[in-house]
Each structure stands twice: as structure tokens, then as C-alpha cells.
Amino acid sequence: MRLAIRRMMRRVRALLHGAALDRELDEEVRLHVALEAQELERLHRLAPDDARRRALVAFGGIERYKEAHRDARGVRWVDELRQDIRYAARALGRSPTFAISAVAILALGIGACTAVFAVVDAVVISHLPYPRDDRLIRVYERNSPTNQWPLSVADFEAIRAWQQSFSDVGLLRTVDAPVAAGGEPQRMAVGYATSGFFRALGIAPAVGRGLGAADDPPGAPPVAVVSHRFAAEQLGGDRAAVGRTVDVDDVAYTVVGVLDPRFTSLAGRRGDVWPDARLAPPKRRGPFGMVVIGRLKDGVSVADAARDLARVSRREFPVWQASFQDHDAVLVPISLRRVMLGDAPRTLVLFGAAVVLVMLIAVANVAGLMLVRAAGRWREVSLRAVLGATRGRIARLLVTESVLVSLAGAAAGIALGVVGVRVLVAVGPKVPRLGEAHVHARAMLFAIVVALGAGLVIGAYPVVHLARRGAGPGVLGGERSVGGTRRTHAVRAAFVVAEFALALPLLAVAALLLNSFVRLQRVNPGFDAGHVLTMSVSLPAGRYASDTAIATYWTRALDGVRGVPDVVAAGVADQLPLSGGNLDENNFDLLDRPVPAGTAQPVTPWTVVTADYFAALGVRLLDGRMFAASDTGGQHPVLLVSRSWAHRYFPDGTAIGRKLVSGGCTSCPPVTIIGITSDVTYTNLGDPPEGAYEPLTEGWGRSLHLVVRTRGDPGAAIPGVSAALRSVEPSVTLSDAMPMADRLSASIADPRHAAALVAGFALAAALLAAIGIFGTLSYTVSMRRREIGVRLALGARRGEVTGMIVRRGMTHAAVGAALGLVAAAGAARWLASKLFQVSPADPLTFGGVIVGLLLVALAASWAPARRAAAIDPVEAIRDA
């Protein structure tokens, strides 16, 4: 061990003090020669000069010996590497066009790779910001492999009482509610949590204390934890926040703690204020919608927890059988990491694959450039070989050059990546934790590794070629030996073919996504988005505790809103179309055709509305009658259903007059269907536009959505409408005021961004492939100048020459496209679930992409072909 360390120290010293060691060696050698000369002088009585000369001869070439000695030092390769780098840098400096284009192409590829890696790293690879995040579980309720939903308070209480798998388990309910810290109330994200929620996550506030078990009972004094941002903006900083009072939905909470700045969301839910949940004992199994998080005890696996929760489900079921009959519904544990990632891995695989293809094309491109360059330098390389450089040394020289190029590409690529991540975060699809992505040390290391790999690949062919042929004196004569051999042509052609083969799948996927997006955009959402304004309206809890109070407010407020100039109609609903996953759905059971006992009932989007809502949104009544003032619930509840709903459950057109039981409430009076409306999409565009409407007569919520139809620009009506709402109740909280057109556009932002990003990568790929074919053909033309000259001299027409070159380029492109087609078909099949109304094998898309790519190849082949045709035969033959 000591020896090993000492040897290492000697190596380091040899490296750092090479010059000093050389001097010491010189001194030793001079002494040796002097003593030898002295000896010779004495023994053979030679003249001093003669003796010295003979001593030198006896010693053998001093330089050679010094080399051998340096070898023995074991650091020779470092010296040579330094030389190689200096040499490669000089050589690159002499051909700046090559260097700049190679670095630029690689920078593009590496930059894209780095940006996507940084995102993947932040979203998929990095841990959640909770200790031992792999032990965190979110519990869902599931009745079939494809249908699961969040829990209810009743479920949570059952789990808390009977589970044996979790060391801690907690509940979170998130809502947007009016929050006031002394001033005007603002609508904010509020997360009501039990103390177990924080204990399970394993986090404590940065300042103050967290929620404790003593805060959980309904009678405890209300306390809350707030986000760092909320404390800074509303309460004058972390320290000042503790002890202050915050009104959430008219309940005053004392702030006891402030979270670390990085916790803007917990368990994937955004929140500014985290009040204690203080759960009241449940009266029925629902409503559902609570997040339940548990931390697995040591030694308990997810499978163990699943068995434990199944046992809890069986025990809970009989307790609430009156309000919930789905016997198949079972509590299931799902890793919180998986819950939070959701569909992100698939999206990221798509981007990852896209950048890998772009990178490969970039590498093939630069490798092609390198080959041209190697051809031009063959003479120089041969000369070096003749002068005694070993093959390995020359190979290293060539590889050093390409690695140098790719490292320069990496440096520029990292800079591009930093910009790229910002772009991805800004315009990328909504993926959890995307905001945390940035180019950190790991991403930079990744860029450098990619660059080194690329450098080796790029430099490989000239080296392999060298190894096979050797670089003997024979090479000296053949000026065009590398550029001109058939094998090199084949390799260059292979690079071009590969570029096209890689570009095609990318273009195909981009075209499919764009095609799908265009179709999605054309879907009729069921309302006239152009003249509709929506707004969330929350009333303060204090004065609006009763239905009557809220109903009175809305009667007066709607009258006021209708009086605003340009307003045509105004109505109220508890939710809006295009709510995505946040939609309220309700289960129901048709009286004529009940589902078998113990099985899941069908569900449909369930919206509670005033009768004016339909006119305001532009939804027509197709059959039956509209809600009337006499439809006040009670013993004769009524329901409107959408055309799609009616068609699905009563294809014979007899929906009107049918009765059903909603919400699994067996003791409630059945609901009668009184009419059929036109379709509106409540979830996401492209989903079946089914839905049911219940009149808003009782059970008014304090937070409702106002829908206003205007004559002109809906945005212009916002101030007037807001004023009308405030004139009835000044402390009303208004938020999310926006034209329906904006909601529509936001609801398809994800597919739009995905299509745009992949299209960007695909364009880059096509451009690189075009550059590749242009470079190769240009080079071919310059190499075959003489031959083309001879052909022209012998009477070939210029058109034939053009055709010859273009044919060559098109052959490469066509072969590449054919190969790429196979990969494209596979990629498209994988993509199928992301496509809307487009077959993954859509012949039009594929045909269009192939034609497009071949046109690009044609355009790129044209210029070199024209140049070939313009060759002056006399000059070409004379020059050669």
C-alpha cells in the first residue's frame, strides 16, 4: 500500500516536474560521459576531445536514451496527449469551416440532449423532496383495473382505525377558497390536512411548528401552516408570519409554521395555506375526492399494504352499505412517485427518443464531414507514418481531433441546453416537477459523456480504415486513396442513408401528432366559445351560511349582470366544460335496467346549473322541456341529459320520462329525465360528450361559476360584470375571469406543445439530413471532376450529368427512407394512445412524410448536381 502511494506520488511528480527531471537526467548523463571520457583518456591515452566523442558513441544516442527513460517514467502518454491536443487544435484552426460546422452541428444535438436529460432527470430520476420517498403511498379506491378514484372521509377514518401497514397516514383536501390576511380576500389554493399528512411525508416547517395530533379534533383551536411565498407576500416574512391570523373561507386560523421555500406543493397538490382539516364524523360513504397518504412501516411491502387495505375495505363496506353498494370497490396502495409521475414517462420517452435520433443524425453528419477531411489529409498522415510515427500514435491523433471537436460541441451544447431547458419549462407540456429542471452538474457530465462518445464514433472510421490498410509508403503516391476508394464511398453513402433512416420516424411521429392535434382542434366542444365569459365567484362564509342567503345573492347578482351592456344571457353552474380530471362525476342506476347488486354503476359528468346556463353557453334543448321554476327538487327531482348520454343508454330514443337513482342513494326519490340537450365536452376534448344536468335549487355552494354570453368581445365585459357582482356583495371573491376561448385553448395546450416540440426536433433532423446529402454529393462531384469532364468531352449531355448526381442522392435518400419506414411504423404504434382520430398507420401521413423527405433530398442534391453539369471539360481534364 505504502509502495503504491509512493509510486503514485512519483508519477505525479514526473508529470508535474517533467522538465526538472529532464534536467536531473541531463546532469547524470553529462557526468557519466565525462567520467567515461576521463577513463578512456587514462586507459587508451586519447586526446580529451577524441575520448569524449568515443564516450558519447559508447553511450548510444542520448536523445533515444532520454526517450526510453521517459517511457520508464510511465508518463509518456500524457506528454504525447498534450502534443496531440496542441496539434489537433492547430489542425482544426487551419480549416475553420470544417471546425465551425462540426461544432455547430454537434452543439445542436448535444444541447437538445442535455435539455431533455435535465428535464428527465428532474421529473423521473430525482427523488421527491421527502425523506425515503420510496416508502410513501397514496391510497385510491378501485373497482376495475381501469377505474379508480380518490377517497372519502369515511374511507380515511376506516384506514386510520384499522390499518396495520403504515407508520403514519394522513388526509389532504385541496380547494380554491377565499383567503384574507388582513386585506381583501383572494382566491387561493388551500390544502386542508390532518397532522398525519405532514408526519407521513416526513417534513416539518422551516419556521415554527407543524400540525400536531392535538390540532386534529374538530373542537381544537384552528391553526394553519403557510407556504414561504404566502408568508413573504402576505404576512411580512417567515418570522413575522407565526402567530398571525389568516381567514380561510371566513374561518380564522392562527399561523403556527412556515414551510421551506421549495415546498410550493405537497404530494403533488399546490397550496398557499395548509389549515388543519378537523374532520367532522362522516354521515355517508362519500363524497370522494380526498388525498390519503401513508408511510409504509419498515419491512412492509406495497403488496403487504394491498392485502391490509383489502381487509380494511371488507370491514368498511357493511358500515356504509346504505349509501354505497359497489362491492367491488377496494382500497389500493399506489406508490406516490408513480402517482405524481402519471403519464410523464411516456411523454418524456417521446422527447428522449426524438433527441437521441437528432443526436445520431448529427453524429452521422459530422462523421461524414470527418471522412472528407480525412481524405484530404491522407498525404500528411502517410508522411507521418513514413517518418516513423506508429499506427497507434496516428490513430490517437485522429481520435484526439474528433474528441476535441465534440468537446467544443459539448461546451456550446451545454450553453444551448441551459436555454433549451428554459424553453421546455416555458412551453413544454404540463409535467409534474418540470419547474425544478435545470442544467446542473449531472446534466453537464451527461453532455460531456455524450460528447466523448460522439467523438470516438466520429473519429472511428478513419482510424479503422487506417488500421486495415496500414499507412505505409504506398499510400504516399495515391492522393485520393481514401476519398476515392470504393469502400469509403460506401461508408459515406451509409452515413447519408442512416441520416434519412433516422429522420423519417421522427418526421412521421411529428406529422401524426400534428395531424392528431389539428383534428382535436376541430372537435366541436358543444358551445360557442367566441362570445362566452366565465368567472369563479366565492361568497364569504359568515353571511352566506344558508341556501336562502346564497340563492338571494345570485338572484340579485344575475339580474345585475344581465343589465350590463352587451350581456345577452347569464347563468350559474357548479363546474365548467373542459375541466379535465377535476370534473365532478356521479354514479347512477337506471330504474328500468339496474346493474346487478354489488357491481359498479355507470358514471357521467354531473353538473348542477341554473336554467339560464344553457342559453349563456349556447347549448340547445333538443327534446323535452327545460327546467322550470316548479322544478325545486323535493319529491320530484328532474334531470336533463346530453344527446350522447341519451343515445348511449336509450338508443331507441326513449330517454325522456325514464327514471334513475343517482349517487347510490337508495332512500332518495328517483330522478326523472325531462329533456335532452346538445352535447358539451366536460372532461377533455375528444372524450365522449356525455353529461347530465341537475337544476340548482337547493344545496347552493358558496363557490360557483358564472357563465355570461356577450354580444361582442367577452374579455371587454369583465369589468362591468365584476362591478355588478360586487355591487350586491362587496366582499365577494372573483377569480379566473377569462373568455371561454382561452379555456378551450388551454385545454389542448399539452398536445399542442408536444406536437410543436417533436416537430421542431423533426425539422432539425430533416435539415441535418439535407446537409448530409449536400455535403456528400458536393464532395463526390469535386472528386469526380475529371471523370465528369471526360464524360462531357465524350458527348454526355449536361442533363445526363445532373441526372446522374441527383439519382445518386435520391437513391441514398430512398433507401434511408425505406429503412426508416420500419422504425416509423413501430414508433407510431407505440404512440397510438396519444393520437386522436388518426390511425398510427395513417397512409396519408406516412405518404406525405416520405414525399416531403424525398423533396428535401432533391433540393439538397440539386446544387451539387448543377455544379457537376457546369464543369468545363477542358479545364477539368487539364487540371487533373
Add this chain to the structure above:
Amino acid sequence: MADRADLLQGTLDLLILKTLVLGPLHGWAISKRLRQLSDDVLEVGQGSLYPALYRLEDRGWIRAEWGTSPEAGGRRAKFYSLTADGRRQFAAERSQWRLFSSAVERVLKAT
């Protein structure tokens, strides 16, 4: 040069170690001692002497120190001496060599 033998691969290390058994020597003195001890039969290729010295030092068998050399008129010279490891190594290589040379000798004697 017929009366001079080329050094067998690997024997140079053994010979250098041997010359140093009696005490520290500088480079030229080592080559001279080898010549003397072998009655001018063994000529160390000088170009291989110093790399060998470096190698032995690297392995920890000899150590080098700068001193002054009387025969060079008090000039600075690098003196090499055996380390404890070097002594052990010398003993090991010597017995190995003896085993080897006697075996070769026996083979050659056989008729």
C-alpha cells in the same frame, strides 16, 4: 565484439542489485563495476542502464540520493543504494538465477 556478451533479458536488474550490495554507487560507477566484475565480458548497453535504475527505484528496491563524487572532482552525482526490499529482491533473484543457470547447464551437458 565477439568477446562481449549481450545481456540476457531481465538479468540487468539482478546485476545492478548485485553491484549495489557493497554500498552506494552512481550510474557510471555501476557500469564500470559490472565491466570489472565480468572481466569486460558484460557491457551494459548504457542507454538501458538509466531507465533500469529508474525502474528499480520506482519498484522501491533502490533509492537515489544526490551526493558529491570524488573521482569526478567533487561534481554532483546521484548515488543509488539498496533498500531492505531491494536486498530481499536480490536474494530471491539470485537463487532463481542459480536454479535457472544450473538447469541450462545440465541440459547443455547432456549428450
